[in-house]
Amino acid sequence: AAMPHVSRGERRFIEEGVRQNVRYDGRAVLDLRHLIVQNGVIEFCNGSTLVERVHTSAKVLVGVKVEAVDLRDESEGSELFDVTIDCTSVEAGEEDPSQRRFRDFSRRLEALVEEQLREAVGDGSILHVVPNRFAWSLAVDVIVLGTDGNMSDLVSLAVFGALADTVLPKSEQIETEDGPDFTIDTEVSTAQALPAALFDRLPIRVSLFKLCDTMVADACEKEEECATACLSALVNRNGELCSTHIDKGGAVPLTSLHGHLSNVCQIASELFKLLSSEFSAANSAR
Amino acid sequence: REVALRTDELHDRAIVRCEVSQAPFSTTERRRRRAGDKRATAISNFVEETFSHVIQTSLFARSQIDITIHVLQADGSVLPACICATSLALTHAGIPMVDFVTCCSIGYHDGNVLLDLTYQEERDGGPAVSLTLMPRTSQVLTLKMESSAVRVNSSLLDKLMKEAQVGCHQINKILSGKVREFAAAALSLRDQEDEQQA
Numbered sequence: 179a180a181m182p183h184v185s186r187g188e189r190r191f192i193e194e195g196v197r198q199n200v201r202y203d204g205r206a207v208l209d210l211r212h213l214i215v216q217n218g219v220i221e222f223c224n225g226s227t228l229v230e231r232v233h234t235s236a237k238v239l240v241g242v243k244v245e246a247v248d249l250r251d252e253s254e255g256s257e258l259f260d261v262t263i264d265c266t267s268v269e270a271g272e273e274d275p276s277q278r279r280f281r282d283f284s285r286r287l288e289a290l291v292e293e294q295l296r297e298a299v300g301d302g303s304i305l306h307v308v309p310n311r312f313a314w315s316l317a318v319d320v321i322v323l324g325t326d327g328n329m330s331d332l333v334s335l336a337v338f339g340a341l342a343d344t345v346l347p348k349s350e351q352i353e354t355e356d357g358p359d360f361t362i363d364t365e366v367s368t369a370q371a372l373p374a375a376l377f378d379r380l381p382i383r384v385s386l387f388k389l390c391d392t393m394v395a396d397a398c399e400k401e402e403e404c405a406t407a408c409l410s411a412l413v414n415r416n417g418e419l420c421s422t423h424i425d426k427g428g429a430v431p432l433t434s435l436h437g438h439l440s441n442v443c444q445i446a447s448e449l450f451k452l453l454s455s456e457f458s459a460a461n462s463a464r
Numbered sequence: 465r466e467v468a469l470r471t472d473e474l475h476d477r478a479i480v481r482c483e484v485s486q487a488p489f490s491t492t493e494r495r496r497r498r499a500g501d502k503r504a505t506a507i508s509n510f511v512e513e514t515f516s517h518v519i520q521t522s523l524f525a526r527s528q529i530d531i532t533i534h535v536l537q538a539d540g541s542v543l544p545a546c547i548c549a550t551s552l553a554l555t556h557a558g559i560p561m562v563d564f565v566t567c568c569s570i571g572y573h574d575g576n577v578l579l580d581l582t583y584q585e586e587r588d589g590g591p592a593v594s595l596t597l598m599p600r601t602s603q604v605l606t607l608k609m610e611s612s613a614v615r616v617n618s619s620l621l622d623k624l625m626k627e628a629q630v631g632c633h634q635i636n637k638i639l640s641g642k643v644r645e646f647a648a649a650a651l652s653l654r655d656q657e658d659e660q661q662a
Contacts, residue, residue, distance in 0.1 A: 222537050223489045239536070241489035262496060266485035267532045319488045321534060 184403045192404050196389045202401055208441060210396045210448070213335070215456045217343040225344025229336040234398070235324035238332050240340035243317040246362075249310060258302045259295045259316040263287045263333075268325050283329075284322075290330050290383065291320065291337055294412060297420045298341075298380035304373055307349050308358045314346060327399040330410065334383035335449065341380060342457050345369040381412035381420045382449055384442045388428055393438050395445055409438055413446035467528045478524035480516045484508040484546065486535040491583070507533070507543055511550055514596055514605055520560040529559065540583040541569040543594050543608070548635060555643055563598035564640065565605065568631035570595070570624050572616075577624065579631045591616045595628035599636040602629065 184192075192202050199206055212232040220226035223241040230237040247258070263284040295318065299305060305314045318340065320333055348363040348370055386393040387405035397405060407428025412420040419439065424430055430438065467473040484504040488494050497504065511531060519529065531553070533546050547567035554561060571578040573590045586592050591611035597604055607625070609616065616624075 220489060220536060222492060226489075241487060243489050243494045245494070260496075262488055264485055264487065264534075266483055267534060317488065317494050319494075321485075321487055321536075323534070 184400050188400065189404050192401055193390050196392045196394060196401075201394060202398060205396075207392055207394045208445065210445065211398075213452065215335075215339055215453070217339065217457070223340075224346065225340045225342070227336050227339030227343055229332060229339060230324075231326060231332065234326035236326035236329065236332055237323040238329070238336040239321045239323060240333075240336040241319045241321075242340045242344045243319075244344065244346055245315050245317065246307060246312055246360075247315045249306075249313055257292075257296070258299055258305050258313055259292070259318060261288050261291045261295065262317075262319045263291070264319070264321045267321075267323050287320070287322075287330060287333055291318065291333060293421060294334050294337060294381060294383065297412060297414070298376050300379065304376050304379075307360050308351050311358055312360055316341070316344075325399065327397050327402040328385055328387075331383050331385050331396065334381075334412075335453070338380060338382050338453060339457075341372060342377065342453070344372050346372065378416065379414060381414040382446060382453075383410055383412055384445045384449070385410035386438055386442060388430065393430075393441070395441070409435075409442070411439060411442045411446075413443055415447075415450045417443050417447060419443070465528055465530070467526060472528075473526050476525050477521035478519070478527040478529050480512050480519060480521065480529045480531065482508040482511040482515075482531040482533065482550075484511070484533045484535070486538065486542075490535050490538040507546055510543060510606070510608070511546055514547060514565065515550060515554070515561075517605065518561045518563065518565050518598070519554065520562065523560060538583070540581045540586045541594075543567065544569050544580075547596055548639060552639060552643070556646070563600045563603075564636060564643075565596060566599055566632040566635045566639065567594060567596040568628050568635055569593065570628040570631060572620065572624060577627045579627060591620075591624065593621075593624050593628060595625060595632060597629060597632040597636075599633055 195201055196207060201207065205211070211234065214230050214232060216228045218226060219228045219239065220241045224244045225242040226240060228237070228239045265284045295316070302313060303309070305316070307313055318337060320336065322329065322333070346369060348368040349360045350363070351358060351360050353359075384395070386395055386409045387397040387402060388407040388409070389401060389405055393409065394401060405426060407430055408425040409422065409430055410425065411422040414420060422439070467479060472479055484507045486497055486501070486504055488496050511533070515531065531550055533549065535542055535546070544567035547565060551565045555564070568579065569581045570593045571581045571585055571588070571590050573585065573588055578585055581592055591609060594606075594608040595604060596606040
């Protein structure tokens with residue numbers, strides 16, 4: 179959908195509603211919209227997830243492909259992941275194609291997803307197959323099929339889901355004349371998930387949007403348009419804050435910052451519960 | 465919707481715009497595709513041209529019809545899949561068309577005619593024909609042929625086109641069946657709502 183135009187009357191309606199704890203779509207200020215998570219939707223990928231928000235047009239598809247790389251061929255400082263964001267279907271709805279505001283949107287999303295993966299991958303040792311010689315490289319491709327506000331959070335959830343769905347071929351380290359090497363078992367039945375330690379470190383993003391003096395969670399498109407500031411944080415499943423941002427040129431009072439970050443951690447823990455129940459149901463079905 | 469750029473607007477009909485994007489994970493080997501990828505541009509031009517003739521654009525003067533195609537998994541015959549998917553999407557959107565459009569790919573290898581080519585079969589070097597057909601009137605909208613290794617004579621082309629038409633009619637049967645199923649479900653839902661209101 180194109181960026182919404184919010185009239186003065188609508189803006190007033192949204193702000194007055196938030197003051198009375200009743201939002202544009204009837205939710206309370208910290209309520210989230212319902213999510214549907216589907217795994218394994220793309221057969222060609224090592225892992226994939228489709229996440230959509232119920233009764234909205236927001237839908238994100240993430241595919242993860244894994245490749246073994248020789249670390250000697252990689253330049254110093256290069257990362258063991260590559261992220262692409264495709265917003266073609268939402269760009270097509272943009273009224274003025276020459277402006278293409280969604281190109282900036284996709285660049286911003288790319289930076290946010292890279293930040294999320296950097297927290298998980300760290301120095302890359304977690305993905306090493308043969309220490310300091312061969313490693314798995316993650317290619318994360320995100321397709322934004324529809325938007326309805328708060329897309330950075332939805333994308334981070336979808337990325338988490340796709341990585342949780344990812345399976346790697348079973349590898350075994352061997353010694354050869356040229357030094358340490360590894361073999362791969364191509365049997366699908368022996369495939370294994372990404373290291374559990376990666377998921378302890380992999381955070382999800384939760385954003386709160388400032389409307390009047392109230393912070394609302396999971397803002398829809400019109401609320402996001404009216405918001406004067408956005409506080410977003412990366413939280414891992416241990417409840418630890420990995421990073422925070424304040425965007426949209428606004429400010430958040432210092433005295434209330436601790437309370438807002440506690441709310442962010444609370445919301446993140448609810449989302450992790452949802453994700454773990456979805457994935458344990460999917461794994462038992464497999 | 466309204467035409468984005470006034471200079472593109474036509475006073476007596478709608479313009480059809482198509483954007484095609486192929487996901488990097490769509491093929492077995494991941495390939496990062498840039499904006500303006502030649503193959504995607506060729507497919508989008510093909511779809512635009514095909515549907516500009518089929519959609520009753522005179523009913524939507526000064527408007528724009530946007531078609532967006534995401535290729536999520538590809539294993540050959542991408543263009544026919546795009547055409548068939550667009551037909552279904554336009555039907556679902558209620559855009560009036562002259563006829564349903566189906567497209568089928570056909571090839572020839574070692575004396576055998578192959579219908580609905582895979583990626584490997586397309587790369588084989590033999591002729592690969594994509595035929596777009598309006599099944600009700602059996603009129604051919606477009607015919608695209610590529611052949612690097614084998615030269616095609618007129619009798620072989622006739623044979624390929626006949627088989628491609630059979631393929632298009634088979635696809636039409638499947639797609640029309642789906643449209644009828646969807647319409648039946650929508651009508652029964654509407655009838656249930658009417659009964660509840662009554």
